[in-house]
Amino acid sequence: MGKDSDLCCDQLIRRFDHMTAVDQVSLDVPAGTFFSILGPSGCGKTTLLRLLAGFDRPDSGDIFIRGQRMNDVAPNRRPVNMVFQHLALFPTMTVGENIAYGLRRQKVPAAERRKRIAEVLEQVGLPGMSDRNPQQLSGGQRQRVALARCLVLRPTLLLLDEPLGALDLKLREQMKVELKHLQKSFGTTFVYITHDQSEAMVMSDQVAVMRNGRFDQVAPPEELYRHPATPFVAGFVGDNNRLSGEVTRVSGDTVELTLAGGAQVSGLAVSPGLTPGQQADLFIRPEALQLQPTVTGERLSRLTAGVVTTLFDGANSRVELEVAGQTLFARLPQDGSWTSLAGGHPIQLSWAPALARVFAGATP
Structure with a gap:
């Protein structure tokens, strides 16, 4: 347990009948961190969040918040607050009354309540809106009121259960940036669960990728993207x-792979445990693929593929390709280098070996 940690979990297990929803999960979250738990539906992330909040109890393992064991502490006595997807603002109360709700329960004096409400509204960018009704606000403003209602209580941890899920795409993109700014402004430790990789990658300092009740990898977003530890992480985080x-x-430090269909790829960076004769999967990010090498003096892996089609995708073009009966795609800049490529046209792809990963015995 780190001395500067706001949250530590040690070998948490939670079972339901014959299913293990949380399976030996350990984590250490430093103070002031935006920590996301990313995974598909049913992987156990909501169950884990309920354990942290105190709404459920682990079958074994321990939860510590700032060094204090929380297993037997009731939810209302933990230094934790929670933002849900559906916000749960009181429609018959004003914005100020919604924010004051927890302060009243803590018996904070009226003058202190007014001061803290004004301060938190200023911090979340809603100054002077204390007397508004939540129904008069936009979706993004209501989201900030829900955050203010939690943050005014000055919790050690703020738990966020897919709070952007009910917003439209444009507002969700805006709120991702705002949430990150608010977390840094308040300095509160956020534990955020989501199935949306974009949310986790944009906002987080650390991301735990969860599958079948366990963490496959815990790392900063860039490390997850560039150096996935498992085939699941490689396939789940970003396009691949x-x-x-x-x-x-x-x-030595390279491996040669014969693809299904007979095409050979050499110069790949070796991964632990690879031996000749093993089945393996090669993962390559679409933006790593080049039609023409742009880096001189660097060893490159190469592969000949046939063009299937090209699709306009904003600033880039998506070029669909086929090699040995398998499909892949490249994300290429709109520089005209691909415009003459007709369907079936063979092209030479290349990429830096460090930008690809080979996993032995990869599973679906």
């Missing part, structure tokens, strides 16, 4: 091409 094949040669 996946090509199946067999390891035909391992030499």
Whole structure:
């Protein structure tokens, strides 16, 4: 347990009948961190958040908040607050009354309440809106009121249960940036759960990728993206091409892969445990693929593919490709380098070996 940690969990387990929803989860979240738990529906992330909030109890393992064991502490006595997807603002109360609700329960004097409400409204960008009704506000403003209602209580941890899920796409993109700014402004430790990789990657200092009740990898967003530890992380975080094949040669720090269909790819960075004859999967990010090498003096992996089609995708073009019966795509800039490529046209792809990953015995 780190001495500067706001949250530590040690080997948490939670079972329901014959299913283990949280399976030996340990984590250490430093103070002031935006920590996200990312995973598909049913992976256990909501159950884990309920354990942290005190709405449920672990079958084994421990939860510590600022060094204090929380297993037997009631939810209302934990230094924790929670923002839900559906906000749960009181429609018959004003914005100020909604924010004051928790302060009243804590018996904070009226003068102190007014001061703290004014301060938190200023911090969340809603000054002077204390007397408004929540129904008069936009979706983004209501979201900020829900955050203010929690943050005014000055919790050690703010738990956020997919709070952007009910917003439209444009507002969700805006709120991702605002949430990150608010977290830094308040300095509160956020624990955020989501199935949306974009939310986790944009906002977080650390991300835990969860699958089947366990963490596959815990790392900063850039590390997850560039150096996934498992095939699941490689496929779940960001767009990725996946090509199946067999390891035909391992030499020093490189490996050669024969793809299903016979195409060979050499010069790949070796991964632990790879041996000739093993089935393996090659993962390559679409933006790593080049039609023409742009880096000189660097060893590149190469592959010949056929163009299927090209699609306009804003600032980039998505070029659909086929190699040995398997499909992949490249994300290329709108510089005209691909415009003459017709369907079936063979092209040479290249990429830096460090930008691809090979996993032995990869699973779906």
